[in-house]
Amino acid sequence: MLDRLPFLVGLRYVRAERRNHFISFISLTSMLGLMLGVAVLILVLSVMNGFDHELRTRILGMVPHAKIEARDGLVEWETLAERLVQRERVVGAAPFIEQQGMFSMGGRNEGVMAYGIHPDWEDQVSIIGQHMLEGDLSDLVPGEWNVVLGAMLARNLGVGVGDRVTLLVPEASITPAGVFPRLKRFTVSGIFSVGAELDANLAYAHLEDMQTLARMGDAVDGVRLELDDLFVAGSVTRSIVNELGPNYRGSDWTFSHGNLFQAIQMEKRMIALLLTVIIAVAAFNIVSTLVMVVTDKRADIAILRTIGATPRSIMGIFIVQGLAIGVIGIAVGVTLGVVLAWTISDLIGWVESTFGIQFLDAGVYFISDLPSRLHWADVRDIVLAAFGLTFLSTLYPAWRAARVQPADVLRYE
Template identity: 35%
Template sequence: MHLIWLLAWRFRSDKRQNGFISFISASSTFGIGLGCFVLIILLSVMNGFESELKDKLLSVIPHAEFKSVHPQGIENWQQEVSLLQSHPEVTFVEPYIKATGMLQKGNKMKAVEITGLDMEFANKGILPSLLPAAQWQRFVKDKNAILLGSGVMAKLGLKVGDRVQILLPQLSSDLSLSAPKTLNLDVLGSLDFRGELSNHIGFIHMSLAAEAQNIDFGAQGIRLRYRDPFMASSLTREIGFNLKPEVYMSNWTISDGNLYQDIQLVRAVVYIALSLVIAVACFNIVSTLVMAVNEKQSEIAMLKSMGAKNGLIVLVFMLQGTFNGLIGTALGVFLGVLMAMNLADIASMVEQLLGVQFLSGDIYFIDFLPSELRWHEVYMTAFIAVVLSILATLYPAFKAAKINPAKVLGH
């Protein structure tokens, strides 16, 4: 093995080597390194978006909703809530009433999705952490109060303490629309959910919503959160089929899952595309070694005439080509990991330097470039690059072993 390493390194570092071969060799090393570098960074960004989606957006919106088929609501909803609270995968359950209405302040109007919450359950949810304690307590005590998304308040020019009017559509007994119900409520808090969610959401007391929407049983539906939100689709079907009342089932992958699906699609495309980039760079190893074999025919013939076996020649040229893959992989992985671990800070510096913002909090649910490095993906990237580099050396190495010493030395 010592002889194999010595010959491979000397063949690779021979200063008499053709300049074009050296250039192709360097380009293969650079291509492999670049592919690993970009792949690690982009996968880290996709991981960052997925984590922020789970920790921020999915910490606010319900993971599943079960809405009654009947306009009167869910009868004995307290019993259903108790059963759902005992489910091992469910972390939070609450009844709700939802309606879409028009919010009016002066001559300005905006469509808002109003959710009625039971304060006993809402106190255990996420909303209290999004408001100052004093504002939340005032909202809990005041039945004629409303909490609005920050985007809604900005659109209508509202501030905490203002009084607004809400028009809620009404269904008559024959399911035709009748005159809307008008509610005059005090704005007691502003909720910043980031992104589009803040532009169309509001919360009121469930008892008030039940009265306004003629929900006889007090709750229109039940919504809940899971321990693992990415299991929402299967768990929602399982739970929904076991509920006694007839309900419409919905989960976040239906209402807000387009972003998660986009992340998964981009991740798959990135992995395939950049793996192909690494593979193309490895083809340069084939070119380099084929030209190196043609250039080193006399040296190979001399080694074989001195007793070198075909296996030794194969290993020498495989190792020579693998050097390129190992060096490129090591550099690409090192720089990719270094960049991925500091990507948010680097992006922030670039934003300040150029005076631009890559992600707007008004559109996306975050306003910075996230990054989360997962080491198993780093190892997989390095493994793919090294394996492709080794495979690229097989043809030239076996070609070198087939050289006939008598024919080459005879010339």
């Protein structure tokens, strides 16, 4: 019987209605604090994981993991692409021409990064073909001067499929009438949307059309690579450049979007730390709860000691009581946090559509909707951290209870 004493009495103290309602209030506050802290931490980390996932799949699905460029242009790009695909870690390669410019239509002007691509190769390094709203990459036919625009770019220009737009590039053409910027009329053959800032500044034309516009002949700027692990892009790029020689240069996604990824990781760590502090505050409220319970139950402790309970058993009673409070709060918090993590995207979408507001503007943020991605490893770490803090919070009150002397208490009973 005495072996089960800590569990029997500790759980009874949790269920019993106390004479001191203030103790009950503090106990309930501790439980609610743990619940909210755990739930919010799970939700926030899930949202941060969602941002991280969207960055990898959307932004880095459009942005090449690595680029290998030749200083004077690359003519035999097919040979190089087939050679690079044979390398370890490289899963795809495609040629490209990169041209900064400005699209003009009906008095509207929008800056753009125009890429010359080969439709038959592009799927190896980009997800654009999976996000076409209208048209298809196969509509990019050499000599027809077709172009595929991002949805936001098309909306800003006020154009749709079949409309014609003018691309101005920052290179001069010398004519008998003087020096004029180089420009070319394109027909919009498709519109894509990845739900990110890239929809506002990317356009794709056929490789041969861009070669003609850039006066590059049969050369391209270089080859874009898709890797099986984007975090090895730097080492793979350096290895390739060292092998190819000094006439080649390389870059990877960390040059263009590395800061954004690092910012998300830093924010995730800092938010996790701050919310863990909230959980710690709620857990340490258990200290005050149990200290008051110990004071309230001094007579009970003295009686238990006189019938054979050891100081260790007395400590166990209040450790069990504190852990029971913590476990209830953590369990409810985990349930609430997981449900919110699974439904927050739909909930925010409903709020936006119902009240006509927008929480994330794709013109400011790199996505237009709130992503959420639950990782069970995060849930496990949160539960372990909260449980550990709760356990630490029970030690001092339990130690105080074990030091109660039965003779001192019963002398005045």
